[in-house]
Amino acid sequence: MNRIVDLTLTFTQDITGFSKETSKTLETDGWNASTLTFYSHCGTHMDAPIHFNVSKQTIDEIPVTDFVGKAWVIDVRHIDSKGLITPKHISQDVRDKFTAGDSLIFWTGWSQYVNTPKYRDELPRISGALALWCVNNNVKMIGVEPPSVADVNNLAEVTKIHDILLRSVVIIEGLTNIDALLTNCVELIALPLKIGKGDGAPARVIAIETNS
Structure with a gap:
């Protein structure tokens, strides 16, 4: 039986760039509804x-085939704050x-x-x-836990890394719950909101572990 793990952050009022306000209530309007406000690159996106x-x-023009596929989990928990992840961190077994x-x-x-600095x-x-x-080896998607693949306080760096990856690689940022995975090879599904002319979008991301 397949095991499904959610890799998506929960959107709460603590997430910078997100807010949720009451729009309708059951008592007054007959149903409950909210008004949601998103920065396009907040949370898991x-x-x-x-x-x-x-x-x-734009986000709505990326083929949906680019949102599904086999993924390898690379354990780089030993990387320090502000550290660089390099090709040498991809084990020979994965290669x-x-x-x-x-x-x-x-x-x-x-x-x-x-929710911390x-x-x-x-x-x-x-x-x-x-x-x-990643580009030269035809990586389909790259997923990271931080809110960005590069230092957001260094415009030159963040521009350079995005410029390289976005030539052909789908970037998913803000992942969580990776420690719940039991294997280093999963089926990754990352579905962004289909926002017309969007530069980015929140995404629901799951990993499927197969027993084979």
């Missing part, structure tokens, strides 16, 4: 190439089994810092060499 003008492709079109999830444990300001980052490795 996906980037579109237009986010950095790598191309004009031997990796095939073009597979995806990578980088397990840093960083989601434990959500450290979460945004000291995040471990994807190196330029690793970004190029």
Whole structure:
């Protein structure tokens, strides 16, 4: 029987860039409803190439086939604050089994810092060499726990890494619950809201572990 693990942060009022306000109530209007306000890159979310003008492709134009596929979990919890994740952190075992079109999830444990300054300001980052490795090896999706794949306080760096990856790689940021996985190979499904002309969107991300 397959095991399904949710890798998505829960949107609460504590998430920067998100708010939820009462719109209707059962007592007054006959049903409960809310008005939701999102920054397009808050919580667990996906980037579109237009986010950095790598191309004009928007979130609604990315083929849905790019949102599903086999993914390898790379344990890099030993990486320090502000540390760089490089190709050498991908084990030889994963390299031997990796095939073009597979995806990578980088397990840093960083989601434990959500809603703290450290979460945004000291995040471990994807190196330029690793970004190029992902493009050159036809990685489909790259998933990270921090709110970005690069230092958001360094415009040159964050631009460079997104410029490289968004040529061909789907970027998923703000993952959580990776420690609940029992295997380093899963079926990854990451579905962003289909926002017309969107530069990014919140996404529901799950991992499926198969017993085979």
